[in-house]
Amino acid sequence: MKKIAILGSTGSIGTQTLEVINNNKNIFKVELLTANSNFKLLANQANKFNPKVVIINDVTWVDELSKLIKNPKIEILHGTESLNNFSKYCDIDLVVTAVVGKSGLLPTVNAINNNVDIALANKETLVVAGRQILDLLKKSKSKLLPVDSEHSAIFQCLNGEKKSNLEKIILTASGGPFRGKDLNFLKSVNKENALNHPNWEMGKKISIDSSSLMNKGLEVIEAKFLFDVDIKDIDVIIHPESIIHSMVQFNDGSIIAQLGEPDMRLPIQYALGYPERLNNSYKRYDFINSGSLNFEKPCYKTFNNLKLAFDAAEKEGNSPCILNAANEVVVSAFLEDKIKFLDMTYIIEESLNKISYIANPNLDQLIETDRLTREYTQEKINKY
Ligand code: NDP
Numbered sequence: 001m002k003k004i005a006i007l008g009s010t011g012s013i014g015t016q017t018l019e020v021i022n023n024n025k026n027i028f029k030v031e032l033l034t035a036n037s038n039f040k041l042l043a044n045q046a047n048k049f050n051p052k053v054v055i056i057n058d059v060t061w062v063d064e065l066s067k068l069i070k071n072p073k074i075e076i077l078h079g080t081e082s083l084n085n086f087s088k089y090c091d092i093d094l095v096v097t098a099v100v101g102k103s104g105l106l107p108t109v110n111a112i113n114n115n116v117d118i119a120l121a122n123k124e125t126l127v128v129a130g131r132q133i134l135d136l137l138k139k140s141k142s143k144l145l146p147v148d149s150e151h152s153a154i155f156q157c158l159n160g161e162k163k164s165n166l167e168k169i170i171l172t173a174s175g176g177p178f179r180g181k182d183l184n185f186l187k188s189v190n191k192e193n194a195l196n197h198p199n200w201e202m203g204k205k206i207s208i209d210s211s212s213l214m215n216k217g218l219e220v221i222e223a224k225f226l227f228d229v230d231i232k233d234i235d236v237i238i239h240p241e242s243i244i245h246s247m248v249q250f251n252d253g254s255i256i257a258q259l260g261e262p263d264m265r266l267p268i269q270y271a272l273g274y275p276e277r278l279n280n281s282y283k284r285y286d287f288i289n290s291g292s293l294n295f296e297k298p299c300y301k302t303f304n305n306l307k308l309a310f311d312a313a314e315k316e317g318n319s320p321c322i323l324n325a326a327n328e329v330v331v332s333a334f335l336e337d338k339i340k341f342l343d344m345t346y347i348i349e350e351s352l353n354k355i356s357y358i359a360n361p362n363l364d365q366l367i368e369t370d371r372l373t374r375e376y377t378q379e380k381i382n383k384y
């Protein structure tokens with residue numbers, strides 16, 4: 001039995017991970033679950049999967065949670081300290097990092113320091129501290145397995161291939177709900193429009209990121225670190241149907257792609273089962289009856305976030321960390337109707353210009369960069 005922890009079990013990736021586990025109860029055992037504040041769902045999950053430990057980040061809900069959990073043997077913890085040190089409370093083989101934003105960074109570091117394998121959904125961690133995570137991984141037995149569908153695709157395409165033969169990574173993007181629109185159109189879009197993704201049902205933060213193409217920008221940085229490639233060797237192409245999840249091109253011109261229905265349970269299952277491929281009965285892609293597959297060039301002028309992300313990836317140092325922190329703050333402000341859609345990218349760009357650049361930051365300097373950027377970005381928002 002593989003012993004699994006899910007950080008963020010009440011979210012979109014977390015609940016789909018539990019579905020995959022439920023379909024494979026003979027090989028996976030849930031040991032630890034966490035949520036931010038959704039104590040009702042966390043309690044339901046605990047009652048169904050019987051983990052050793054549950055952690056609720058927001059202390060307000062501990063008593064309510066305790067009342068709902070039936071098995072008195074389940075240890076109930078709370079707070080960020082517990083989350084950040086999750087692996088000390090029970091024996092874990094693999095953790096699924098399905099929390100959102102920078103909150104995934106320290107739990108991921110904890111997993112690496114304790115040789116726990118990681119199924120990484122929380123891309124922000126690699127954006128904030130990709131180089132530092134790579135360094136820590138070199139000293140650890142942990143495997144870092146991608147859950148993001150594009151990165152799972154690339155990982156699968158690279159199976160058995162020599163890294164030196166890789167010419168480029170072709171990262172596909174659906175284009176989100178505003179594909180093909182111009183700046184004038186984007187001036188007046190609201191959060192309901194932005195949350196309405198054509199192909200995927202996801203948490204709010206990543207849905208907004210998808211609409212602004214920041215998600216693809218974060219994924220470019222994620223790919224750079226996961227596969228340790230030069231940023232010039234990553235191309236983004238729009239593929240509205242989200243059937244080809246990404247491709248790799250080799251030195252002989254051959255391209256290998258990974259295809260399938262847009263269903264996050266597939267990359268989740270692949271990461272959980274790796275190196276095995278597990279059975280399932282999910283919908284199969286039908287080439288004959290599914291219509292054509294299309295490709296377009298992304299417009300970097302309209303979707304400035306994508307350009308900002310490529311630039312930050314090129315500069316490296318603490319630039320991706322600034323990009324991420326500013327983005328997390330503006331996305332929250334946009335969801336609270338405090339700023340308009342295009343203000344998000346303007347404020348991120350200003351933050352990137354304003355916060356001091358550090359070429360080789362350590363983890364503490366990145367945490368400080370994150371704090372300063374959030375402070376600066378929030379001040380900007382308050383003036384709107
Ligand atoms: P959701 O918003 O649906 O879920 C987030 C989870 O994290 C919830 O369990 C939430 O708890 C918990 N959480 C939120 N904030 C905090 C915090 N500050 N501290 C501790 N826990 C917290 O997000 P998604 O599942 O959509 O995304 C999770 C990660 O996976 C993101 O990094 C995203 O980019 C990535 N990802 C998601 C995909 C998707 O299809 N959804 C696809 C590819 C990557 P609560 O429910 O109590 O609020």
Ligand code: MG
Nearest residue numbers: 148149150219
């Ligand atoms: Mg993705």
